Amino acid sequence: MIRARDIVKQYRDGDGTEVRVLDGLSLDVADGDFVAVVGPSGSGKSTLLHLLGGLDVHYQGDVEVAGVKLSGLKDKELARFRNQHVGFVFQSFHLIPNLSAVENVLMPSHFGAASPEARKRAESLLDRVGLLAKKDRAPVRLSGGERQRVAIARALFTGPRLLLCDEPTGNLDAATGAGVITLFEELNREGITLLAVTHEDRMSSAARRVLRLKEGRLVEETRPALAGGVS
Amino acid sequence: MRLAALSQLVRLSLARERRGAFFSAFGVAMGVGALVFFVGLGLGVGRVIRERIFPNDARLVDVVPPAVSLGSFLGGGKLDTPMVERLQALPGVETLYRKMSVRAPAASLYNGDFFGRKMRMGMDVLAVGVEPGLVEGDVQLGKFVDPGPGQPLPGLISTRLLEIYNNTFAPARKLPTLTPSLLVGFTLPVDFNRSYVTAPLPNVAVISSQVQVVGASDRALLAGVTIPLDAAIRLNREMGQDAETYSGITLVATSPGAVPGIMAAVREMGLEIDDQERRLAENVGAAVTLTTSALALLSILICVLAAVNIAHALSASVRARAKEIGVMQAVGASRSDVRNIVLAEAGVVGVAGGFLGTISALLLALLIDRLAVSYLPQFPFKPESFFSFPWPVVVGGVLLGLLAAVAGAWFPSHRAAATDPARTLAG
Numbered sequence: 001m002i003r004a005r006d007i008v009k010q011y012r013d014g015d016g017t018e019v020r021v022l023d024g025l026s027l028d029v030a031d032g033d034f035v036a037v038v039g040p041s042g043s044g045k046s047t048l049l050h051l052l053g054g055l056d057v058h059y060q061g062d063v064e065v066a067g068v069k070l071s072g073l074k075d076k077e078l079a080r081f082r083n084q085h086v087g088f089v090f091q092s093f094h095l096i097p098n099l100s101a102v103e104n105v106l107m108p109s110h111f112g113a114a115s116p117e118a119r120k121r122a123e124s125l126l127d128r129v130g131l132l133a134k135k136d137r138a139p140v141r142l143s144g145g146e147r148q149r150v151a152i153a154r155a156l157f158t159g160p161r162l163l164l165c166d167e168p169t170g171n172l173d174a175a176t177g178a179g180v181i182t183l184f185e186e187l188n189r190e191g192i193t194l195l196a197v198t199h200e201d202r203m204s205s206a207a208r209r210v211l212r213l214k215e216g217r218l219v220e221e222t223r224p225a226l227a228g229g230v231s
Numbered sequence: 232m233r234l235a236a237l238s239q240l241v242r243l244s245l246a247r248e249r250r251g252a253f254f255s256a257f258g259v260a261m262g263v264g265a266l267v268f269f270v271g272l273g274l275g276v277g278r279v280i281r282e283r284i285f286p287n288d289a290r291l292v293d294v295v296p297p298a299v300s301l302g303s304f305l306g307g308g309k310l311d312t313p314m315v316e317r318l319q320a321l322p323g324v325e326t327l328y329r330k331m332s333v334r335a336p337a338a339s340l341y342n343g344d345f346f347g348r349k350m351r352m353g354m355d356v357l358a359v360g361v362e363p364g365l366v367e368g369d370v371q372l373g374k375f376v377d378p379g380p381g382q383p384l385p386g387l388i389s390t391r392l393l394e395i396y397n398n399t400f401a402p403a404r405k406l407p408t409l410t411p412s413l414l415v416g417f418t419l420p421v422d423f424n425r426s427y428v429t430a431p432l433p434n435v436a437v438i439s440s441q442v443q444v445v446g447a448s449d450r451a452l453l454a455g456v457t458i459p460l461d462a463a464i465r466l467n468r469e470m471g472q473d474a475e476t477y478s479g480i481t482l483v484a485t486s487p488g489a490v491p492g493i494m495a496a497v498r499e500m501g502l503e504i505d506d507q508e509r510r511l512a513e514n515v516g517a518a519v520t521l522t523t524s525a526l527a528l529l530s531i532l533i534c535v536l537a538a539v540n541i542a543h544a545l546s547a548s549v550r551a552r553a554k555e556i557g558v559m560q561a562v563g564a565s566r567s568d569v570r571n572i573v574l575a576e577a578g579v580v581g582v583a584g585g586f587l588g589t590i591s592a593l594l595l596a597l598l599i600d601r602l603a604v605s606y607l608p609q610f611p612f613k614p615e616s617f618f619s620f621p622w623p624v625v626v627g628g629v630l631l632g633l634l635a636a637v638a639g640a641w642f643p644s645h646r647a648a649a650t651d652p653a654r655t656l657a658g
Contacts (some may be wrong), residue, residue: 050653055561076565083563090656094558098247110236111563154562166656 087155145176259584262534273523323489357455360463541639557655577640585632
């Protein structure tokens with residue numbers, strides 16, 4: 001599903017000092033995998049997520065996701081890639097406040113092919129995450145967990161095979177976060193590949209692989225399902 | 232991005248920012264409304280000047296003999312038959328019409344019934360003879376030819392004279408107002424070689440005649456009566472005056488574009504152009520155009536301010552919606568999609584503002600016309616409407632609103648398109 005080679009991402013900070021966020025990172029993620037990316041703040045986790053999702057194009061190296069080579073894609077092609085192949089879930093949910101839950105879920109439909117079934121699909125996804133009864137509510141009238149589930153429904157709208165999650169349980173209490181993780185596990189069992197940046201042990205425990213980043217490099221890989229893990 | 236999706240996103244966005252959109256549209260409406268109003272006023276007043284006060288066919292050139300001409304001593308500068316033939320042969324001349332003044336004073340003493348009122352009035356009149364073709368469209372009774380000695384002469388009066396009579400003289404003297412058709416058939420006495428102000432021609436008998444009004448014409452003499460050319464020739468001949476040379480020739484150009492060349496050629500022939508009215512019309516028209524332009528400029532300035540206001544409002548909106556824009560990019564919006572959304576929002580505001588402004592201008596013009604009919608006193612050439620709104624002005628008003636809004640949205644839309652979703656959505 002994901003093949004990244006020799007990724008270097010650097011920028012100059014306010015003092016003109018060169019900061020290397022990702023430093024020659026290579027990564028492979030198989031179809032249907034569930035990968036947690038952990039590491040200290042500033043280690044490049046979110047940057048990696050953005051590169052893999054085609055949100056950030058300013059890097060060196062090669063990235064191929066779902067059979068699409070991202071390097072060199074034009075803006076419209078990248079936009080189509082994001083619409084069709086990946087779904088994003090963010091820590092702050094990033095729902096549009098003046099739209100209802102179902103309208104938020106429908107947001108990707110505005111940038112893809114027209115479908116007369118779009119609303120039905122959005123409602124079905126809300127049903128899937130247990131929020132069909134609250135489909136007309138604005139985000140402000142939903143709890144944190146409910147908002148994140150709406151965001152997951154939005155991410156699933158175009159039927160992507162890859163979900164990229166940036167601290168998806170970071171703003172949720174333990175019980176709500178557990179519910180979201182359970183949802184991720186269900187989606188993974190259905191064949192969706194998950195790559196989640198996280199600080200949470202619960203999420204790491206649910207993943208099949210845990211990648212540890214430090215100073216832009218992949219320094220450790222463990223498999224929680226296997227006793228003792230594998231480096 | 233599909234149009235339906237774009238319109239839905241624009242609708243959602245405008246619904247959220249109703250207040251800002253309203254004030255932006257209001258600004259555009261003010262500018263567009265003022266512009267459409269003033270342009271309509273300028274065109275309306277210009278039309279009255281062009282069509283009623285100084286009616287002037289752009290293809291006509293009035294040629295007159297020079298006031299002082301050395302050439303006349305040498306046989307040049309006279310509007311005689313050879314000169315007429317030379318004028319007819321000029322490039323760009325389609326046809327020409329000859330005119331000859333009756334070269335003796337004339338006076339009219341009217342004493343009788345005047346449309347239901349008793350009137351006694353004496354005045355000097357000028358008389359000029361013209362070829363029938365020049366005025367044939369205005370003759371409503373009989374043929375415009377000399378009926379011969381002793382018969383009433385067919386005469387045309389000036390529509391402008393009638394306008395001045397109706398709105399100035401008639402109300403002051405409590406006389407009835409008249410229409411051209413009402414006047415047709417009215418007969419007044421005219422004595423040629425009689426005058427209340429100048430000496431008559433010596434040794435020439437007075438020719439008492441009747442002039443029967445056969446219509447009113449823009450091309451008729453303003454302060455006098457216009458009769459058939461052959462009648463003027465006969466009268467001049469009977470009174471021993473020059474019946475060979477013409478007092479004026481009206482040339483009809485093949486097109487308005489041919490007029491300058493004809494005028495130059497005519498001047499080279501030692502003749503003059505009687506363009507007093509044309510210049511007066513041009514001067515008045517220029518004054519109206521200048522005033523309209525100044526007001527239009529002011530209106531355009533309001534539109535520019537409206538565009539600046541839209542730029543400010545949209546810049547603030549784009550900043551406030553950075554995360555929303557980032558989300559749209561994350562779910563599949565390209566940079567051009569984002570730019571188009573912002574431009575479309577402004578476009579809707581601009582079209583709404585332009586439409587409202589144009590409608591307001593039309594309604595205000597209608598109101599002013601109604602008030603003018605009711606409250607403004609009657610005066611010569613008072614029009615039924617002071618405004619003229621040809622469709623390009625109306626459509627242009629709406630388009631100007633669109634243009635102002637899109638211009639104002641240009642930089643905010645590009646700024647929105649440049650949103651870095653990775654940075655915006657981080658954290």
